[in-house]
Each structure stands twice: as structure tokens, then as C-alpha cells.
Amino acid sequence: MKSRNTFGIHFVLRIPKQQKNGMATVYARIAVNGRRSEISLKKKVAPKEWDDAKGRAKGKREEIQKLNSHIERVRTLIADGYHELVQQRRTITVDAVKSLFLGTAEDTMTLRKLVEYHNRETAHKLAQGTMKNYHTTQRYVEKFLKEKYRRNDIALAELNYRFILDFEGYLQKYQPKDHHKPLNNNGVMKHMERLRKMVNMAITMDWLTKDPFAKYKLHFDKTERGYLTKEELDVLANKIFAIERLQSVLDMFLFSCFTGLAYIDMANLTRGNIVKGIDGGDWLVTNRQKTETVVKVPLLPQASALIKKYHDHPKASNSDTLFPVISNQRMNGYLKEIADICGIGKTLTFHIARHTFATTVTLSNGVPIESVSKMLGHTSIRTTQIYAKVVEHKLSEDMRNLKERMAAVR
Secondary structure, rough: OOOOOOOEEEEEEEHHHHHHOOEEEEEEEEEEEEEEEEEEEEEEEEEEHHHHHOOOEOOHHHHHHHHHHHHHHHHHHHHHHHHHHOOOOEEEEEEEHHHHOOHHHOOOEEEEHHHHHHHHHHOOOOOOHHHHHHHHHHHHHHHHHHHHOOOOOOHHHHHHHHHHHHHHHHHHHHHOOOOOOOOOOHHHHHHHHHHHHHHHHHHOOOOOOOOOOOOOOOOOOOOOOOOOHHHHHHHOOOOOOOHHHHHHHHHHHHHHHHEEEEHHHHOOHOOOOOOOOOOOEEEEEOOOOOOOOOEEOOOHHHHHHHHHHHOOOOOHHOOOOOOOOOOHHHHHHHHHHHHHHHHHOOOHHHHHHHHHHHHHHHHHHHHOHHHHHHHHHHOHHHHHHHHHHHHHHHHHHHHHHHHHHHHHHH
């Protein structure tokens, strides 16, 4: 079977700019599939004794013969490396051929090394939840290499646009063997986004010269953020459970609805986070863990009442937190039970609580979007504008209902 790769070796001279009339260094120029790279042989020859067309030295002197013999040995070794890659059915690149000749193949930066380096170096900078997502992307990359390429790793130099498309297709078709659902489009795009960030790191570190993502476009599906309506929020706010675990979880969820805090930020709150604001009222001041931005929220009466309710709770006091916090996973399990009991057909999570604060509690009641953005700890108002679109849908629905009522009166 004929190889589809193009391969060539030619030997050239490089004359130092400061020594135009001096000796020139011999280089091996390797060309693979249109890309070139050069390797210094660390041998010198006078330019007048060099045959450019043949790529070898001219003359019969002993040193000339030795140089030409060395050139032929290098040619053979480089060619052997190329054919070795072909026989192993590995992707052929000029860097891969060069690495084999130089004996640095083991030290070549690979995709798995890059991912491990990224996750190690950014672990102290990124939130725990974000790092968990990067580790998930890492597992998908490792599975993809084994199942698609029958390899444990791949050199960064071998990454190309085809590799990127193949990885996207693999994620789209991946069928989990456990209880997890297959990835939807946006889930696939988040993994592609994380891989692209790691590849960008490789480019910044000069481990990769060509960006395989250069022509690739992320394509997220537009989604609307789930939130509770005023009626649904009232149902939860007026519900009283005899079971303490359900009531405390409901109260923490409601606190997020009235402050906009994410689960982890709510869980880390202490009494020191409640301060007197410029208006003399109680304010909540904390750092959002995800973005490390300062969040300042004037407390609504509902939020203040919930803080007072748990002021003397034993578990909260022992852990020096405002609430008797449990894990997010257990919290979500109890919230599902609460939703079923209250007849709410939505999956209750702290994401929904945060979105409820943005839509039902603030924007729908005329709070300017700039203020809402500050209270949510967003680093860009563009993120907050997603919630504004949700409110527009609600306003449209309200006006449609009004039109129907007015028509009925006539």
C-alpha cells in the first residue's frame, strides 16, 4: 500500500552573519507533508567546497570524505526513523521524525503530559468544581486515545484539525457504561473548550508551534436558565416541614434564592461575612469562590430572618458557619424530595436558586441589571444579560395573558 505521506531529506549550509567569509555549518533539512525542520550536524565546511544540488561536500581530501560519510549515515538514520513511524502506523510529522533521530522521543511533550501539567499548575488557581471538570475531560482524552488510536499517548506535534474533529465526534457518540446520561451538545462543547485552553497553554509555552484549533469553532446551543416563578417561590417560602433535615435544606435553598449565592459560597459563610452597610442595614460580603470576585449583597428581610433562625444551631456553631451545611450532593437529593412534596415540576438545585434571585427576585422587580450583575459576582455584564432575556420572555407571557383577559371582558 502506497504511503500518503511526503518525505524528503536534503543537506544545506548555514553561514553565520558575522562570518560571511568563514566556515559554514552543515544542516539536515527534513521535509514531511509540506512542513520542514532542520538539524545541525555540528560539522563545518568551506562554502566553496559545497555542492548545493547534491547536498554534499566536493573534493577528495580525507576530511571531505569523512564529512560525506557522516552525511550519509545521518541520512540513513533519519530515513530509518521515518520508516519506523510508518510501520508503527503512527501519525507522521516532521517533529516526530526529528525526535527519533535526536533520541529525544521520550522527552517530547505529549498530550497526556500537557493535561497533567495543566491540572497540576492550575489546581491552586481554579475552584474545586472547575478542577473536577478538567479531570473529567482528562479521562475522556485518555479513553479517546485508547479506543480511537490504540495508543496511550500522542505527541503534541501530531495534533491537527482532524484530531480535534475526531475527539468531538467521539464525545458526541460516547455511550456511558454507568448510570450517567450521554453528553448533550453543550456538554461536548465544554470538554472541547477545556481541551482548547490546555492547547493554548502549550502554544504559550512553545511546546506547540501550530494551533490545531485555529479553524475550529465552538457551537453551543442557546439555553434558557431555569428559575422559579413568584408563585413557586411563595409555595416553598410558606412550606413548613416537621422533618428537620428537609426544613434546613429548604431554608438554605431559600437563602440562596434571596441572596443569589452559589452553594459553595453559601456553605463557607460565617458570621464575619455579615457587616453593616453604607445604609446602616445588614449586608453580606464575601468572595465568590469561582471567580474570586468580591460580592456585596444588602440582605432582604427573608434572608436576615433565615440567618437569625440558625444563630444558635449546634452544627452551625460547631463548624462556625451560618447554616448547618451538608454536601451539595446530599442537598440536591433532599431538594428533589422537597420539590415532589410541594408539587413543583422542576429540578431544584442551587443553580436554580441563583437564577431565581436574578430573575424573579431582582430583575422582575425593577432592579437595574448593573446592580444585579454586581450582586451575582459576574465578571462581565454579558453573563447577566442572559437572565434579562428570560425576564423579557416572562414580560411577553404576562402581556399575552393581559391581552387574553381584556379580550374576554369585551
